Amino acid sequence: MKLHVGLALLLALSTGMARAQESYSPDPPADPPAPAPGLPAGMSPTAGVVPGPLLPLEAAFAAMNGDRVFVKLLEHDRMSEANLHEYSSLRTYSVVNEKGRTTAQQIVQMEYHAPDHKSFSVKSGSGSSLIRSLVLDRLVQSEKETASGRAHGESAMKPQNYELRLIGEQDVGPYRCLVAQAVPKRRDRYLFEGKVWISSDDFGIVRMAGHPAKPLSFWLTRAEFVRQYKKIGDFWLPAEDETLAQMRFYGKKTLVVTYGDYEVNGKAIPPAPVSKP
Numbered sequence: 001m002k003l004h005v006g007l008a009l010l011l012a013l014s015t016g017m018a019r020a021q022e023s024y025s026p027d028p029p030a031d032p033p034a035p036a037p038g039l040p041a042g043m044s045p046t047a048g049v050v051p052g053p054l055l056p057l058e059a060a061f062a063a064m065n066g067d068r069v070f071v072k073l074l075e076h077d078r079m080s081e082a083n084l085h086e087y088s089s090l091r092t093y094s095v096v097n098e099k100g101r102t103t104a105q106q107i108v109q110m111e112y113h114a115p116d117h118k119s120f121s122v123k124s125g126s127g128s129s130l131i132r133s134l135v136l137d138r139l140v141q142s143e144k145e146t147a148s149g150r151a152h153g154e155s156a157m158k159p160q161n162y163e164l165r166l167i168g169e170q171d172v173g174p175y176r177c178l179v180a181q182a183v184p185k186r187r188d189r190y191l192f193e194g195k196v197w198i199s200s201d202d203f204g205i206v207r208m209a210g211h212p213a214k215p216l217s218f219w220l221t222r223a224e225f226v227r228q229y230k231k232i233g234d235f236w237l238p239a240e241d242e243t244l245a246q247m248r249f250y251g252k253k254t255l256v257v258t259y260g261d262y263e264v265n266g267k268a269i270p271p272a273p274v275s276k277p
Helices: 005-023 066-083 129-146 149-155
Strands: 086-097 102-113 117-127 162-172 175-184 192-199 205-212 220-232 235-247 251-264
Touching (some): 066 162, 066 235, 102 129
Antiparallel strands (some): 086 102, 102 117, 175 192, 205 220, 220 235, 235 251
């Protein structure tokens, strides 16, 4: 598993807001951006499905430890990487202020080609041009940089980077999941501390939530993220990211990325519905 967008969002936000502090000049008022696809007007996006009650591990998993979970998780990742040759999706990036107003939004087409190439093309943008330039454009650049190379290895969900501690089971929408505490093995800007929800059927990652293992910036006083995945054909691909950042002098900012219009290995595959309780 590569660096999830939550940490890339935080990196982009902290750096972008620092630059905005130095060069800020207000944009003229803009029309409110259109809501993200699939959301009614006025509704704030939220990251995926709220997990159900935490339950004890069933007998089939009671003897499983974190090392064994990693074995199954890495087996799943290897199988996915061997079969996922290409995919594309339409993404909506939004920055929301503490009053709930979307101050900037960008619609981006992303294309992935194995093993690690991603390309991005901006389809439209609205709201603050400063935030789009210093935060959203930087976010896309951060994801390009972490798709391969040193950052990819340092951020991967693997035993060299994390210890997993099973704490129980939860339902996340229609998926029964094993829940594990993710404990980073070092303080690193590319790692996080939090929880991971893993499908009990195929050991794909369904959800991740937490905060960076190391403070990212003077400008960032608090940072939390949630990433939700959905099953697209045989693959677990991102559904939604939500990142809450408390910025020094700027207040609270929420960054949301929603993913839709997936095409996988040359085929448009309608996703299974992800219902919210």
